[in-house]
Amino acid sequence: MVGTATPTQDLKTVSIVAPPPPRRGLFKLAGGGQRPVDAPPLTPARRAARIAGYVALLVFAAALLMPFFWMVMSSLKSANEVFSIPLTWIPETFVWQNYVDIWSQSNILTWIRNTLFLSVVVTALQVLTGSFAAYGFARIRFPGRDVLFLLYIGTIAVPWQSYMIPQFILLTNFNVTNTLWAVVLLQAFGAFGVFLMKQYYETIPEELSEAARIDGLSEYAIWRKIMLPLSVPALASLTLLTFVNTWNDYLGPLIYLRNPDLWTIQLGLRSFVSNLYDTNYALLFAGLTISVIPIAIIFLLGQKYFVEGIATSGLKG
Numbered sequence: 001m002v003g004t005a006t007p008t009q010d011l012k013t014v015s016i017v018a019p020p021p022p023r024r025g026l027f028k029l030a031g032g033g034q035r036p037v038d039a040p041p042l043t044p045a046r047r048a049a050r051i052a053g054y055v056a057l058l059v060f061a062a063a064l065l066m067p068f069f070w071m072v073m074s075s076l077k078s079a080n081e082v083f084s085i086p087l088t089w090i091p092e093t094f095v096w097q098n099y100v101d102i103w104s105q106s107n108i109l110t111w112i113r114n115t116l117f118l119s120v121v122v123t124a125l126q127v128l129t130g131s132f133a134a135y136g137f138a139r140i141r142f143p144g145r146d147v148l149f150l151l152y153i154g155t156i157a158v159p160w161q162s163y164m165i166p167q168f169i170l171l172t173n174f175n176v177t178n179t180l181w182a183v184v185l186l187q188a189f190g191a192f193g194v195f196l197m198k199q200y201y202e203t204i205p206e207e208l209s210e211a212a213r214i215d216g217l218s219e220y221a222i223w224r225k226i227m228l229p230l231s232v233p234a235l236a237s238l239t240l241l242t243f244v245n246t247w248n249d250y251l252g253p254l255i256y257l258r259n260p261d262l263w264t265i266q267l268g269l270r271s272f273v274s275n276l277y278d279t280n281y282a283l284l285f286a287g288l289t290i291s292v293i294p295i296a297i298i299f300l301l302g303q304k305y306f307v308e309g310i311a312t313s314g315l316k317g
Helices: 007-013 044-074 097-104 108-139 145-157 164-173 180-187 191-201 206-214 219-227 229-247 251-256 265-270 281-313
Strands: none
Touching: 044 281, 097 108, 097 281, 108 145, 108 180, 108 191, 108 219, 108 229, 108 265, 108 281, 145 191, 164 180, 164 251, 180 251, 191 229, 206 219, 219 229, 229 281, 251 265, 265 281
């Protein structure tokens, strides 16, 4: 007969490990609920400081969102109600016809198409050139690398207005003024993208590149197959910043685009403002609201990668 273990033997041989206590990243503001074991006690002073911090954040958030709220509400007012006295935040009657009129009374579809073309092309070129140049500064060792990088990054401190005229003369000699390609050439290369990507590349272990070189990969293949897939947060941050900057650019298109068929949405909406007393500001605010919608969607979709990319790019070690 096969022997069986007695209950006493089972208790001696089996070790029971209690599960770790549950942890919560945030607990109730008032101090209720379960607090993490290693968290300091929530004293009345700490509780008051936390409440004051949340109140300050709410006030700052409301101050930042107030202009956008005013813009959206003004786009739903009549033309005479926008700057009426006394000031009204909420219109008495929502005039949805403003959004229909802005499409029928303007060339906004062409403006959006031109702006979208410039934003997509400039963003793609900046991400390509910025990430590629950053790989050279971060992983390739050559004489004068650090000095060249400092000189290149130093161009960020030079205001564009200081070399705006020579740049215009140069593009005029290339016969690209009054074309969308003038704005593309104007913004296709940027030192900020190189700086952002270089900082992120330096957080990636160099052992990966060394192993890839031993396996026979070229520097181009290492950049494309290893560095780029590992740099999605930084690439997303650079894409978001470049797209928003190009979409909102006003001075560059104003200088180089004279044909109304080439206007961006910023130039097109500016044409609505003829003078202070003969401008339909309700339609203008409707167009401004439409111009903000793509940026808001992109921010909402890329917020996670944007915050991660900015935070990680500031680390080095």
